[in-house]
Each structure stands twice: as structure tokens, then as C-alpha cells.
Amino acid sequence: MKLQVSATRMELLRLKKRLDLARRGHKLLKDKQDELMRQLLDLIETLRDLRTKAEEQLQDVYRSFLAARLWTDEQMLEEALSFPRKVVDLQVQERRIMNLRVPVLKPRLEGDIYCYGFAHTSGELDACLKKLDSVLEDMVKLSEAEKTLRLLADEIERTRRRVNALEYILIPNLQQTIKYIEMRLEEIELETLTRLMRVKKIIRGE
Amino acid sequence: MAVSRLNLANTGKHPVTKGPDFFLFKSDARYAYAVGRIRSLENRYLTRQDIERLIATEESEEAYRFLVEKGYAEGEPKVKTWSDLESCLRIQRQEVLALISTLSKDTSISDLFRERYDFHNLKVLLKARYSGQNLEHLLIDVGTVPVEILTEAVTDDDYRSSPQFISNTVQVVNTRWEKTNNPQLIDILTDGEMYKRFSLVIRPFGNRFLNRWLDLEIDLANIKTLVRVKWLDLDTALLTQSLIEGGSIKETELFPLRETPWETVASFFSKTRYAKTVATGTDALLKSDSFLPLEKMADVTLISYLERAKVQSLGIEPLVAYLLLKEYEFKAVRTVLVGKANHLPAELMRNKLPEYP
Numbered sequence: 343m344k345l346q347v348s349a350t351r352m353e354l355l356r357l358k359k360r361l362d363l364a365r366r367g368h369k370l371l372k373d374k375q376d377e378l379m380r381q382l383l384d385l386i387e388t389l390r391d392l393r394t395k396a397e398e399q400l401q402d403v404y405r406s407f408l409a410a411r412l413w414t415d416e417q418m419l420e421e422a423l424s425f426p427r428k429v430v431d432l433q434v435q436e437r438r439i440m441n442l443r444v445p446v447l448k449p450r451l452e453g454d455i456y457c458y459g460f461a462h463t464s465g466e467l468d469a470c471l472k473k474l475d476s477v478l479e480d481m482v483k484l485s486e487a488e489k490t491l492r493l494l495a496d497e498i499e500r501t502r503r504r505v506n507a508l509e510y511i512l513i514p515n516l517q518q519t520i521k522y523i524e525m526r527l528e529e530i531e532l533e534t535l536t537r538l539m540r541v542k543k544i545i546r547g548e
Numbered sequence: 549m550a551v552s553r554l555n556l557a558n559t560g561k562h563p564v565t566k567g568p569d570f571f572l573f574k575s576d577a578r579y580a581y582a583v584g585r586i587r588s589l590e591n592r593y594l595t596r597q598d599i600e601r602l603i604a605t606e607e608s609e610e611a612y613r614f615l616v617e618k619g620y621a622e623g624e625p626k627v628k629t630w631s632d633l634e635s636c637l638r639i640q641r642q643e644v645l646a647l648i649s650t651l652s653k654d655t656s657i658s659d660l661f662r663e664r665y666d667f668h669n670l671k672v673l674l675k676a677r678y679s680g681q682n683l684e685h686l687l688i689d690v691g692t693v694p695v696e697i698l699t700e701a702v703t704d705d706d707y708r709s710s711p712q713f714i715s716n717t718v719q720v721v722n723t724r725w726e727k728t729n730n731p732q733l734i735d736i737l738t739d740g741e742m743y744k745r746f747s748l749v750i751r752p753f754g755n756r757f758l759n760r761w762l763d764l765e766i767d768l769a770n771i772k773t774l775v776r777v778k779w780l781d782l783d784t785a786l787l788t789q790s791l792i793e794g795g796s797i798k799e800t801e802l803f804p805l806r807e808t809p810w811e812t813v814a815s816f817f818s819k820t821r822y823a824k825t826v827a828t829g830t831d832a833l834l835k836s837d838s839f840l841p842l843e844k845m846a847d848v849t850l851i852s853y854l855e856r857a858k859v860q861s862l863g864i865e866p867l868v869a870y871l872l873l874k875e876y877e878f879k880a881v882r883t884v885l886v887g888k889a890n891h892l893p894a895e896l897m898r899n900k901l902p903e904y905p
Contacts, residue, residue: 409838409840411886412882412886413883417668417686418668420686421668421672424675424683424686425679425681425731426731427730427731427732454732456782458735459734460736460739460769460776461742462668462739465840466839466840466843468779469839
């Protein structure tokens with residue numbers, strides 16, 4: 343679709359500059375999109391491993407917890423876990439992937455995970471918490487990777503929209519407008535030439 | 549059924565503790581009616597077939613009807629899900645404790661088993677106070693002190709209306725809390741005080757059966773604690789604090805086992821009545837990371853001991869044994885109910901079933 347501009351030489355120059363800029367932008371964005379895509383595919387591989395590992399570990403945790411729960415009164419079990427000692431302090435930093443800010447989660451784990459006495463609790467609870475303790479860091483890594491993946495996917499989507507807008511809308515529109523202005527200028531030039539020739543003829547008295 | 553249960557000790561299911569039973573028991577004619585009543589109730593223990601029937605039930609209402617048929621919590625109005633059914637166990641436990649209190653001529657002994665819940669409630673209230681949470685829903689109102697009075701006492705820090713053991717326990721816990729701020733010590737110290745209370749009441753009472761039961765209970769609790777601390781590679785200081793005084797095996801003999809190889813632990817207990825419990829339990833733990841075999845073996849030891857009270861015709865022993873054995877039955881029923889609520893396959897539920905009378 344042609345842009346609503348006046349068909350002047352100045353406008354033509356301006357549009358040509360814009361077209362040049364759009365083409366360079368398009369190339370850059372296309373490169374960015376490709377790189378983000380590559381990062382995304384790498385991350386998907388890592389994420390798949392992390393998720394499989396975390397899910398297996400968590401299943402194990404739940405299995406042990408269920409075993410502890412089977413043999414312990416609900417209120418006694420809840421009492422044992424009601425006042426935890428372990429403190430998970432999560433530090434959130436940032437890193438950049440192609441100018442996209444993604445989080446880096448650094449957990450600082452303090453205190454012992456075993457917060458209950460041994461006389462009225464099942465050993466299965468120890469097994470459960472031991473497994474849970476070992477899965478905590480993996481779960482933080484997993485959440486970091488999943489958040490990064492989501493941000494990457496959003497960024498790819500945004501970049502693709504920009505690339506498409508440039509490729510299918512702005513650049514063709516600019517090209518079309520430039521072509522129109524060029525044709526219009528040619529036409530004006532021809533008109534002027536014809537007018538001059540006519541004037542020349544009148545002056546000669548023909 | 550009662551006859552076959554009496555014979556269990558000889559079938560190899562439960563290990564037989566050596567020694568003549570007549571040495572354990574002393575007749576007490578005051579318990580003639582009580583023992584008769586308990587004998588009739590013993591016939592209503594759930595059998596393997598009953599537990600199998602419970603496992604086979606499809607709907608929670610069907611399980612509820614079955615439990616009611618077996619004398620569990622008739623008239624409990626709001627049973628809709630598998631989880632609701634656990635309330636039947638609470639009611640049944642309350643009924644058993646009330647029955648034993650009524651039948652017992654030695655209230656200090658029968659109250660002791662209700663005081664367990666006072667200690668539990670105290671742990672809940674102290675944790676609620678120190679952590680600033682509302683843990684009211686964790687209180688179990690079957691102790692000797694009503695939960696309202698205990699809550700008020702802990703809130704106001706005024707224990708004049710509570711028994712001496714409550715204020716003693718609070719004092720011990722408070723002193724350590726101020727120094728360490730460690731919530732684990734609330735449980736450890738309260739449990740220690742509870743066993744001290746048991747020793748304080750049972751030892752002077754002079755009943756051999758109860759004395760030996762307490763020895764077993766403390767020893768097995770200490771063995772499990774030792775194995776757990778060792779397996780988790782926790783601090784020796786924690787083991788020192790967690791071991792309970794007053795068992796037949798001195799704590800000082802157990803401390804060094806924290807640092808020795810597992811084989812040494814098994815060989816240490818090989819000459820004791822806990823040889824099989826420790827050997828089987830630690831072996832399974834090291835192979836499969838599961839404590840269930842150790843806990844199952846510990847339960848087998850206690851159940852086989854408690855079942856010996858069935859030969860006693862007059863005395864408090866059958867009452868105490870009934871009360872404690874009922875707890876094992878509740879454990880088995882709970883396993884099925886929780887298993888059902890979590891959609892466990894029947895075979896897995898059977899594997900996880902604890903020992904019961």
C-alpha cells in the first residue's frame with residue numbers, strides 16, 4: 343500500500359533513506375531472531391533434562407512422604423513439619439541474551455531441613471526430606487530455565503512480528519511509494535518538457 | 549480367631565521373647581470385670597480378611613459402612629471422602645481411651661496413655677507461640693488436660709491450673725529455646741520429658757509387664773533414632789540430645805555407634821533381643837533407602853510382647869495391651885484409608901501395611 347506522501351524529490355530521498363534503514367533493520371532483526379531461535383533450541387534440550395530429573399526426584403519425594411503419611415496421624419505429621427528451620431534465600435540477578443534480560447537465580451540455603459524430633463515420626467519422613475533437600479537446587483535451576491524459556495519465546499514472537507512487519511508491510515510500502523514518486527516525478531518532468539516544447543513552438547510563431 | 553492370634557508367637561510371624569510369662573504377671577482381682585470386658589473386645593480386632601475387605605472397597609461410603617459394622621465411630625455424620633474417614637479413627641481412639649480410663653483401677657497408669665496427647669498438644673502450642681502461627685487445628689483433644697485450658701495456660705504463660713509435668717516441660721523447653729532458637733529441640737525435649745514422665749509413673753508402680761514394655765519402647769525408639777541420625781549423617785550432639793534415658797540399653801553405649809560402620813551396629817545388637825530388628829532393618833535401609841522394614845520389625849517386637857498379656861487373667865496388663873494394640877490396628881486402617889485417598893494400587897497398599905494384632 344502506498345504511503346500518503348507528496349511526490350517530491352525531497353520526499354523521495356527521505357523515503358529511500360528510510361528504505362535503506364528498514365532493510366538494515368530487517369537484516370539485524372532476522373539475525374537476532376535466528377540467534378534467539380538457536381538459544382531457545384539449546385535451552386529446550388537442557389530444560390527437558392532438568393524437568394525429567396526434577397520430576398523423577400519429586401515423584402520419589404512424594405512416594406516417601408506418602409509412606410510417612412500412611413503410618414502417621416495427620417495432625418502429628420503436620421505438627422512435626424509446622425516449624426521449619428531451613429531458610430531458602432533467593433537472590434535474583436540478570437544476564438542478557440541478545441539484549442533480552444533473563445533472570446539468574448542464586449539460592450542460598452541455610453539451616454537444617456530436619457525440624458522435628460525422632461521419637462514420634464517415621465524414618466520415611468527423613469528419607470522424604472533428604473530427597474527434597476537434594477532436589478531444591480535443581481528446582482531453582484529448573485524455574486530459572488523455564489522463566490528464561492518463556493522470556494525467549496516472547497522475545498522471538500515479538501521479533502518475528504517486527505521482522506514480518508518490515509518484510510511484508512513497511513519495506514513493500516516504501517518500495518511502492520518510492521516507485522510511485524519516481525513515476526510521478528518522471529511524469530512531471532515529461533509534462534514540463536512537453537510544455538516547454540509547446541511554448542517554444544508558440545514563440546517561433548508556428 | 550482369638551486362638552489363632554494367641555498362637556501367632558509360635559508360628560514364627562512374631563519372634564518369641566524368652567522367659568517364663570508367670571514371672572511377668574501378678575494377679576490383681578480388682579480387674580476381673582475389666583479383663584472380661586477386654587477379652588470380649590479383643591475378639592473384635594480387625595483380621596487380615598477385614599483389612600483385605602477394606603482394601604477391596606470401591607467407595608468411601610462403602611468403607612464407612614464396613615468400619616461402622618466393625619464398631620468404628622457409628623453416627624459420624626460428615627463422612628463423604630476417604631480423608632473424612634480418618635475422623636472415624638480419631639473417634640475410635642477417643643472411645644478406647646475413655647473405656648480404658650473407666651475400667652482401670654490405677655488411674656495414674658491409664659492416664660499416662662492420654663498424657664501422650666497432652667505432650668503432643670504442648671508441642672503444638674509451643675511451636676505456635678514461638679513461630680507466631682495459628683496451629684489450633686493440630687490439637688488433639690483426648691489428653692488429660694482439655695485443649696482450651698492448655699491453650700490458655702500457654703498463652704498466658706500461667707501453668708497453675710495444669711499438671712506439674714506440663715509446667716516442668718515448658719520450663720525445660722523455654723530455657724533451651726532462649727539459648728538456641730531451634731524448633732527441633734521443642735520436639736526432642738518434649739518427647740524426652742514424656743518418656744521421663746512414663747518412667748516416673750511406671751517404675752514405682754512395680755509392674756514387671758509395664759516395666760519391660762517401657763524398656764522395649766525406649767530401646768526401640770533409641771535404636772530407630774540412632775539408625776536415622778547415622779543414616780542422615782547428622783551431628784553426634786543431636787544424637788546425644790535425642791536419645792531417651794531409662795531403657796535397658798544405656799545411651800552411653802549407643803553414642804559410639806554413630807561413628808562405627810553399619811556392620812558394627814548390627815554386631816553390637818546381635819546378642820540382644822533386637823538383633824533381628826536391627827539386622828533386617830539396617831540391611832533394608834542400606835539396600836532400598838526405606839525405613840519401613842526397620843519400623844515394621846520394631847512394631848513386630850512390641851506387638852509380640854504386648855500379645856503376651858493375653859495369658860494374664862487378672863490385672864491391668866490386658867487393658868494396657870489392648871489400648872496399645874488398638875493403636876497398631878488404627879495404623880493399619882489409616883494405611884488403607886490414606887492409600888485409598890491417594891489412589892494407591894491395592895498391591896502397594898498391602899506391601900505398606902504395618903504389623904497389627
